[in-house]
Amino acid sequence: MVNERVRAGIAGAAGAVVAFGLAELVHGIYNLVPSIFVSLAQGIIELTPGGFATRAIETLGQADIPTLVTSTIVGALVVAALLSILSLKRPLVAAACVALLAVVGLVAAFSEPFVAQSATVITVVGALVMGSAVTVFLQNISGLRAEDPAVPPDEAATPTSSEPAMEGVRVREAHSSGGISVGRGQFVALSGAAALVGLTAAGTGRVLSGGGSAESDEPKALDLAGSSNESTDESTSGGKKSVTHEKLPAVPKDVSIDAPGMVPIVTPAKDFYLIDTALSSPRIDVDSWSLKVKGSGVRNPLELTYKDLQSMSTREADVTLSCVSNEVGGGLISNGRWTGVMLSDVLKEAGVDPSKINKSSEQLVGRSADDWTGGFKTKLAFDGREALVAFGLNDSELPQKHGFPVRLVVPGIYGYVSATKWLTEIELTNWDFDAYWIQRTWTKEGPIKTQSRIDTIKGDDNLSAGKIGIGGVAWAPHRGIDRVEVSTDDGDTWNEARLAAQLDKDTWRHYMYDWDAKPGDYTVKVRATDGEGDTQTSKTTKPHPNGASGHHTIKVSVA
Ligand SMILES: Nc1nc2c(c(=O)[nH]1)N[C@H]1C(S)=C(S)[C@@H](COP(=O)(O)O)O[C@H]1N2
Numbered sequence: 001m002v003n004e005r006v007r008a009g010i011a012g013a014a015g016a017v018v019a020f021g022l023a024e025l026v027h028g029i030y031n032l033v034p035s036i037f038v039s040l041a042q043g044i045i046e047l048t049p050g051g052f053a054t055r056a057i058e059t060l061g062q063a064d065i066p067t068l069v070t071s072t073i074v075g076a077l078v079v080a081a082l083l084s085i086l087s088l089k090r091p092l093v094a095a096a097c098v099a100l101l102a103v104v105g106l107v108a109a110f111s112e113p114f115v116a117q118s119a120t121v122i123t124v125v126g127a128l129v130m131g132s133a134v135t136v137f138l139q140n141i142s143g144l145r146a147e148d149p150a151v152p153p154d155e156a157a158t159p160t161s162s163e164p165a166m167e168g169v170r171v172r173e174a175h176s177s178g179g180i181s182v183g184r185g186q187f188v189a190l191s192g193a194a195a196l197v198g199l200t201a202a203g204t205g206r207v208l209s210g211g212g213s214a215e216s217d218e219p220k221a222l223d224l225a226g227s228s229n230e231s232t233d234e235s236t237s238g239g240k241k242s243v244t245h246e247k248l249p250a251v252p253k254d255v256s257i258d259a260p261g262m263v264p265i266v267t268p269a270k271d272f273y274l275i276d277t278a279l280s281s282p283r284i285d286v287d288s289w290s291l292k293v294k295g296s297g298v299r300n301p302l303e304l305t306y307k308d309l310q311s312m313s314t315r316e317a318d319v320t321l322s323c324v325s326n327e328v329g330g331g332l333i334s335n336g337r338w339t340g341v342m343l344s345d346v347l348k349e350a351g352v353d354p355s356k357i358n359k360s361s362e363q364l365v366g367r368s369a370d371d372w373t374g375g376f377k378t379k380l381a382f383d384g385r386e387a388l389v390a391f392g393l394n395d396s397e398l399p400q401k402h403g404f405p406v407r408l409v410v411p412g413i414y415g416y417v418s419a420t421k422w423l424t425e426i427e428l429t430n431w432d433f434d435a436y437w438i439q440r441t442w443t444k445e446g447p448i449k450t451q452s453r454i455d456t457i458k459g460d461d462n463l464s465a466g467k468i469g470i471g472g473v474a475w476a477p478h479r480g481i482d483r484v485e486v487s488t489d490d491g492d493t494w495n496e497a498r499l500a501a502q503l504d505k506d507t508w509r510h511y512m513y514d515w516d517a518k519p520g521d522y523t524v525k526v527r528a529t530d531g532e533g534d535t536q537t538s539k540t541t542k543p544h545p546n547g548a549s550g551h552h553t554i555k556v557s558v559a
């Protein structure tokens with residue numbers, strides 16, 4: 001009996017692997033059929049507000065994905081195994097459960113942004129039928145259905161021979177007299193073969209869809225008609241508005257301090273930190289993409305195409321983006337040179353009058369293709385900061401993972417309230433609306449806290465006495481950094497560090513303290529003072545609910 005259950009369980013799991021494998025394969029060939037597997041895992045994230053997924057994202061960034069994927073796989077295999085065992089005694093109940101799984105799979109799939117509906121239905125139903133057929137086949141050949149009085153679902157579905165009833169009777173007779181029709185070894189081999197077929201299909205699908213690995217295709221270089229180092233006036237005699245494509249001068253040398261461990265002042269796109277709730281980035285076709293601008297105070301609601309956006313005046317801006325869930329000393333911060341249209345220009349084009357922003361248009365909400373939302377005070381779009389509707393990063397199109405084709409970038413506030421990737425809609429509304437992370441208990445407004453990080457030495461380093469450079473980055477986006485100090489005695493005394501030139505007050509800044517170290521054990525700390533004269537607090541807080549604070553602290557030994 002126990003043995004039977006084990007065999008039924010194996011048959012069920014093998015069927016599940018085949019079903020998921022086929023679905024992944026279809027997804028790989030035709031990406032408008034979403035990955036059912038990814039959709040299910042994504043569903044788990046969305047169904048656990050404040051729960052496992054939320055905590056995982058906020059503390060581990062994207063490191064939660066392996067855990068989520070593993071638990072989804074294990075969960076699916078367990079469910080399939082249990083259903084297979086159930087089907088021995090209650091085939092109709094099991095079949096009903098399989099039908100329910102089809103519904104669950106479809107609900108998950110249809111919550112993805114771009115879905116070919118009928119192809120997706122055929123895929124889900126087809127994959128489940130094939131998976132069930134494999135399970136029932138494996139059950140049959142191992143004699144598990146010998147005493148089964150009911151017709152298994154697959155036999156009802158298989159093409160009927162000229163004498164279907166007789167056929168069925170004979171099979172059952174053979175089983176009841178002979179018990180296991182194939183040996184245990186053969187059963188295991190066949191189950192393994194089925195699983196292998198499923199895994200191969202899944203692997204092929206993953207490769208074809210470009211998923212699984214890191215970035216598969218390099219973002220293309222930006223090509224803005226008429227862009228040059230100076231602003232280009234493209235105005236025509238026809239009384240059109242003048243359009244400019246302003247580029248920044250090359251990044252000056254004096255903004256960088258070169259030393260082992262220092263991070264580049266402009267983060268290469270491939271190293272840019274990554275935080276989002278999407279298990280696989282929405283793939284957006286630029287030709288059908290558009291950005292809606294609507295809501296309260298929008299007198300001229302817009303729907304801009306990618307071309308429309310790029311034929312407005314564009315500019316570059318150096319802006320450091322940071323995640324509220326970054327721990328003190330953590331890596332969820334990067335600096336980019338963004339290209340885009342001023343958010344204020346887009347809003348003005350939509351007929352928004354900055355002097356008429358009121359309660360009902362107090363909040364600007366960015367909405368994405370994957371239905372994520374971020375919201376901030378509308379007035380930040382008009383206070384002069386270079387808030388961009390961005391389509392470029394470091395002279396290239398946005399990488400898919402960083403929001404291709406268009407995202408928001410707002411200097412001075414954390415990404416969770418502002419930096420909507422895969423942007424599809426901008427809506428002006430009142431302050432009552434709570435965006436994605438606000439619903440999950442993070443604070444409504446997210447100004448980036450003044451912070452600093454030590455990069456050139458690591459905790460527990462064993463250093464040799466003499467000249468040691470203690471350096472890294474300090475940031476207070478939109479306020480700028482005026483001073484950085486380093487302490488080697490646990491904060492009792494502070495030494496002024498030298499600063500590289502500031503690329504922009506919206507970016508981080510390199511610092512270095514040249515320490516003449518004598519042998520001993522040391523607790524090294526850093527603190528920054530922003531452009532408004534405020535020194536970062538020594539009070540240590542966790543990232544939740546409004547950003548980590550405290551001094552980055554490192555213990556080292558000098559010999
Ligand atoms: N659509 C979408 N946009 C999003 C997010 C998201 O989950 N979905 N995450 C936000 C958060 S919390 C941060 S910190 C930044 C991170 O941007 P990056 O991944 O390009 O570094 O994007 C923001 N934009």
Ligand SMILES: [Mo]
Pocket residue numbers: 275322323324325414415416
């Ligand atoms: Mo974030």
